Amino acid sequence: MDIKRLEELQAADERSLRFTPLGLGQMQPEDAADFQQRVIAGLRLADDVAETTRHKFEQLRAAHSHGVLCYELFTLVADVARLTLEQALRDRFVAHHGQVVEVRDRRKHEHQITMTSYSDFFEQYKKVRGAEIRMGASRVWEPFNAMLDGLLTWARREGMLRGQRNRSLEPVLRRLRNMVAHGTYHLTSPVEAARELSDLAEIINHLWGYATPEGRLYPAPLSRSIIAIGWSDNGEYTTAGYASQLAQEDELGRFTYVLVRAVFCPGGVTDPNLMEFDARSASTVFPAQYLWGPGPRAEAIAWLDDHQPEPDLCDYLDQVVLVRVNDGHVYLPMYPGVAAGLPRAEQDGTWYALRVDRGLDGLAHVRAIADASTRCRVAASRA
Structure with a gap:
């Protein structure tokens, strides 16, 4: 190992300067340091997340911020983030069960384990040759190996992990964790490191019952507005917009409308399949609710005045x-x-x-x- 002077340790790593807000390029060290910190500045954990998990997450954020000085730190952040998932699941297990966990051994004999930490539980679980614990709302006995895959299964049974696409990702998380623990040398970019941190924050927050606004894995419910979808009588034009604006618009030609409650926010999140809405089918990306129609604009306006439907929120996972x-x-x-x-x-x-x-x-x-x-x-x- 080459011994470096303090000035050399404080110098920016040229590889880190290649990553800019607009893609690959070249940044000044001060700008690169500011950029990499801003990338992860919005990643925060809920207040009631366990302290051990919180401290580990803050260590990763600090390491990512220093990646401008040492490019290898981005790989360290991504790898340890995959290992931290198990720590978060262990902490959530302890918080959920309190001090006592009912377990059943391989001979179907039941035991009560009093624990002070997950490590304490794990040791006692091995001693009694535990094989099952109660899971889910029905509290049925389920196989539990006390390792990462068992914890992931437990969290899903308890409703702490949701989403069908996330379900398919959970075995991948286990394999990625094993690759870190038993894999070979590799190098990760700051883009991948930031994504791992972001996903980890989403998973941890959801374990404690908090969704992430505009999240990738566990998004918060989306706002649904009252929308008018229209089509011209000659079939040449279609339109969609806030129903409240129907009375303000000058109609070019004759249109027929339906009113729906759907995800629509120009410049924000809008259902990309909104114009494929079918009152009988789940044809939109996000759940859309039929309200009225079809009919002319005057009747749509009259219905809105009479019923005054309100926006709502929709949770589209599961x-x-x-x-x-x-x-x-x-x-x-x-x-x-x-x-x-x-x-x-x-x-x-x-x-x-x-x-x-x-x-x-x-x-x-x-x-x-x-x-x-x-x-x-x-x-x-x-x-």
Whole structure:
């Protein structure tokens, strides 16, 4: 190891200066230091997060801020963030159970473990050869190995981890953690380090019951506004906007409107599939609610004056949708309330109930099931 002078240790690492707000380029050391700190400045943990988890997270933020001086620190931040997830889960386990945990050994004998920390619980759990703990609202016995995968399963059973896309990421988190613990040398960029820190903050906050506004993994509920979707009588034009502006607009040509409650915020988060809205189907990215229509603008304005619908919030993780399969045709997903009102002629077939984060995810899933079933029947007929 080369011994460096203090001035050399304080010098900016040239590799860190390549990352700018606009992509790869070149920054001055002072600007790079300011930029890297601002990237993670908004990452904060909820006030009631366990102190041990909070201290570890603050260590990572401090290390990331010093990455301008030593590029390898970004790799350290990303790697330790993956290890810190297990620390957060352990702390949440202790906070959730308090001092006593009911466990069951391999012979189905029940024990009570009194713990002062997760390490204390882990040692006692091994001594009694624990195999199961109670999980979920029904408090049923579930296998539990007290390691990261067991903690992830426990957190999901307890509702502390949600989302179907996140469910598919949880095994990846375990493998990434194992790669850090048992892997080989690698180098990570500040972009990846910041993403790992951001994801870690979201997961930790959600473990303690807090969603993240505009989050990537555990977003806070989105605001739904009252929206007017219109189309011209000749079919050439479509439009969407706040319903409150209907009375203020000069209509070019004749339009027919429907009123919906949907995610719409020009310059902010807007449902990219809003113009695909179908009152019977879950065809939008975020849940949209049919209110009135179709009809002319004057009737839409009159309905708004009479009913004065209010905006609301929608949580789109783990939506429940129903998908119908009949005579080899897979229909668009629909929400249970819509399906309950279908005429009897449209109730035939096989129905699937699915939890999804996007309505159309259910369509892709059931199509895959139907295709697999068809291939199995074809293979059986050829056998």
